[in-house]
Amino acid sequence: MIDVENLTKKFGDLTAVNGVTFNIGQGEIFAFLGPNGAGKTTTVKMLTTLLRPTSGKIRLNGIDPVAEPERARRTFGIVFQDSSVDDDLTAWENMDLHGVLYDVPDDERRVRGEELLKVVDLWDRKDSQVKEFSGGMKRRLEIARGLLHDPKILFLDEPTSGLDPQTRNLLWDRIRQLNKSEGMTVFLTTHYIEEADLMAQRVAIMDHGRIIAIGSPAELKKQAHEERLEDAFLALTGKSIREEEAAQSAQMRGMGRMFGRR
Amino acid sequence: MKKIYYLWLRQVKKYIRSPIRMVAFVVQPTVFLVMFGYGLGSSFAAGGINYIDYLAPGLIGMSIIFTATFSGLEVIWDRQFGFLKETLVAPMSRTDVMFGRTIGAATASTVQGAITFIVAYLFGFRPVSWGAVLPAFFIVFLIALVFAAFGTILGSLIEDMQAFQLVVNFLVLPLLFISGAFFPLENMPSWLELIARVDPLTYGVDALRVLFADIGHHDLTVPGDTIFLVVLAFICIWLGGYFFEKVQA
Numbered sequence: 001m002i003d004v005e006n007l008t009k010k011f012g013d014l015t016a017v018n019g020v021t022f023n024i025g026q027g028e029i030f031a032f033l034g035p036n037g038a039g040k041t042t043t044v045k046m047l048t049t050l051l052r053p054t055s056g057k058i059r060l061n062g063i064d065p066v067a068e069p070e071r072a073r074r075t076f077g078i079v080f081q082d083s084s085v086d087d088d089l090t091a092w093e094n095m096d097l098h099g100v101l102y103d104v105p106d107d108e109r110r111v112r113g114e115e116l117l118k119v120v121d122l123w124d125r126k127d128s129q130v131k132e133f134s135g136g137m138k139r140r141l142e143i144a145r146g147l148l149h150d151p152k153i154l155f156l157d158e159p160t161s162g163l164d165p166q167t168r169n170l171l172w173d174r175i176r177q178l179n180k181s182e183g184m185t186v187f188l189t190t191h192y193i194e195e196a197d198l199m200a201q202r203v204a205i206m207d208h209g210r211i212i213a214i215g216s217p218a219e220l221k222k223q224a225h226e227e228r229l230e231d232a233f234l235a236l237t238g239k240s241i242r243e244e245e246a247a248q249s250a251q252m253r254g255m256g257r258m259f260g261r262r
Numbered sequence: 263m264k265k266i267y268y269l270w271l272r273q274v275k276k277y278i279r280s281p282i283r284m285v286a287f288v289v290q291p292t293v294f295l296v297m298f299g300y301g302l303g304s305s306f307a308a309g310g311i312n313y314i315d316y317l318a319p320g321l322i323g324m325s326i327i328f329t330a331t332f333s334g335l336e337v338i339w340d341r342q343f344g345f346l347k348e349t350l351v352a353p354m355s356r357t358d359v360m361f362g363r364t365i366g367a368a369t370a371s372t373v374q375g376a377i378t379f380i381v382a383y384l385f386g387f388r389p390v391s392w393g394a395v396l397p398a399f400f401i402v403f404l405i406a407l408v409f410a411a412f413g414t415i416l417g418s419l420i421e422d423m424q425a426f427q428l429v430v431n432f433l434v435l436p437l438l439f440i441s442g443a444f445f446p447l448e449n450m451p452s453w454l455e456l457i458a459r460v461d462p463l464t465y466g467v468d469a470l471r472v473l474f475a476d477i478g479h480h481d482l483t484v485p486g487d488t489i490f491l492v493v494l495a496f497i498c499i500w501l502g503g504y505f506f507e508k509v510q511a
C-alpha cells in the first residue's frame with residue numbers, strides 16, 4: 001500500500017530524512033518510533049504531498065505523490081502533529097467543512113459528525129468557536145475530524161500527544177475497528193514505545209533520519225535480545241531517549257496497567 | 263464547486279466574526295476621503311469639475327486594491343495557525359483551493375468598494391446616472407478579483423508577515439499613483455504613461471470614472487477596460503493555481 005525507497009529530504013545542510021526504505025502492506029498498522037527530530041514528521045509530510053522529497057521514490061496505492069499529487073490526496077486522510085483547525089470557526093463548522101472537502105455525503109456528514117463529536121465529548125460545545133477551546137479539546141476535535149471519512153490510508157502524526165487517557169483509548173479502539181472492518185492501512189508516528197507495542201503490527205525505529213531497525217515488536221525484541229520493546233529501543237539506538245519521553249512512557253506504562261492493557 | 267463554496271463561506275464568516283475588520287471597512291474609506299477630499303480638493307476646485315466626483319472612482323479603486331491585496335496575509339496567517347495544511351492535503355486541486363480563497367477575498371473587497379461608494383455619497387459624491395451603478399459594480403468585482411488573486415499569490419510565496427507588508431506596500435502604492443486614481447494620466451511623462459498602461463488599476467479606474475462621472479481617458483473605453491480586466495483575472499487565478507501547487511508546509 002505504501003512503498004518507499006531511498007527517500008531523502010535535505011533542508012540546506014541538514015539531512016532530516018536519510019535514504020529511508022520501507023513497505024507497508026494493505027490493512028497493516030505500522031508505527032514510526034523515534035526521538036524528537038528523528039525525521040518522522042518530515043517523512044509523513046513527504047508522503048502526504050506537503051513536502052517535496054530531495055530524492056527517492058514514493059508510491060501510495062501505486063500512485064506517485066510527487067507526479068500526481070491530486071490523485072494521491074484522494075487516497076489518504078491525516079491527523080497532523082500540530083493544530084490545523086480554524087480558530088474562528090466553530091467545532092461543527094470545522095467538521096462540516098472537512099466533510100465537504102473530503103466528499104462525505106450530506107446526511108453521513110451530519111450523522112457521523114454528531115457521533116464523533118459525542119465520542120470526543122465536544123457535542124455540547126459544537127457551536128463554540130475553536131479559539132475558546134483548551135489545547136486538549138482542540139486536539140480531540142482534530143482527531144474527530146480526521147475520522148470523519150474512511151480513507152484507504154490514514155496517517156497519524158503523534159495522534160495521542162496531549163490527549164487524556166480516555167480519548168486515547170477511544171482513538172485506538174476506533175482505529176482498530178476501522179482497520180478491521182474497512183481494511184484501512186494506518187501509518188502512525190509516536191514517541192511512546194508502549195503505544196507502538198500495543199497498536200502496531202510492525203514498527204520502524206528511526207533516529208537521525210535513518211531507519212535503524214524494522215520489524216514486528218517481537219522481532220525487534222528478539223533482535224536486541226531484550227524482553228521489552230523499550231529496552232530493545234535503547235539497545236538498538238545505543239542511547240537513552242530524552243528524559244521527558246522516558247517519563248512520559250513510564251506514565252503510559254502506568255496507564256496501560258490502569259486500563260488493564262499490559 | 264461545493265468545495266469552493268464552502269471555502270468561500272469560511273472566508274466570509276471569518277470577516278463577519280471579526281469586529282475590527284468590520285469597523286475597518288468603514289473607517290478606511292472615511293479616512294481616505296477626509297485626507298484627499300480636504301487636501302487636494304481646494305487646489306482642484308478651479309478646474310470646474312466637482313472634485314469629489316473626480317476623486318470618488320479613484321478612491322473606490324484604492325480601497326478595493328488595499329483590501330484585496332492585503333487579503334494575501336490570510337494565507338500567511340493560515341500557514342502559521344496550521345489551517346493551510348488542512349486545505350493543502352484535501353482531495354481537490356490546489357487551483358480550486360486558490361480560487362475559493364480568491365473569491366472569498368474578492369467578495370470582501372467588493373463589499374469594501376460598496377462601502378466606499380456609500381461613504382463618498384455621504385460626502386457629496388453623485389454618480390451621473392444610477393443606471394451605470396450596476397455595471398460599475400461589475401468592474402469593482404473584477405478589480406477585486408485581480409488584486410485578491412495577486413495578493414493570494416504573494417501570500418503563497420512569502421512566508422513572513424513583515425516581508426509581505428513591505429512588498430505589498432512597495433508594489434501597491436506605485437500602482438495606485440500611476441493609475442490615474444488621483445490625477446489625470448495625460449500630464450504624465452511618456453515613460454510613466456507606458457507603465458500606467460500595464461497597471462490593471464488604470465483600466466479599472468478609467469471604467470469606473472466613465473460609468474460614475476462620465477470622465478474618461480481619451481483612448482480607453484469601458485468594453486476595452488472590461489476585457490483587459492477579465493483576461494487578467496483569468497491569468498492571475500491560473501498563475502495562483504500554479505504557485506499554490508508548489509506550496510509546501
Ligand SMILES: Nc1ncnc2c1ncn2[C@@H]1O[C@H](COP(=O)(O)OP(=O)(O)OP(=O)(O)O)[C@@H](O)[C@H]1O
Pocket residue numbers: 011014015016034035036037038039040041042043081191
Ligand atoms: N521546514 C524545515 N526547515 C528546516 N529544518 C527542518 C524543517 N522541518 C524539519 N526540520 C528539521 O528536520 C529534522 C527532523 O524533523 P521532524 O519534524 O521530521 O522530526 P520528528 O521526528 O517529527 O520529531 P518530533 O518527535 O519532535 O515531532 C529536525 O532536525 C528539524 O529541525
Ligand SMILES: [Mg+2]
Pocket residue numbers: 040041042081157158
Ligand atoms: Mg514530528
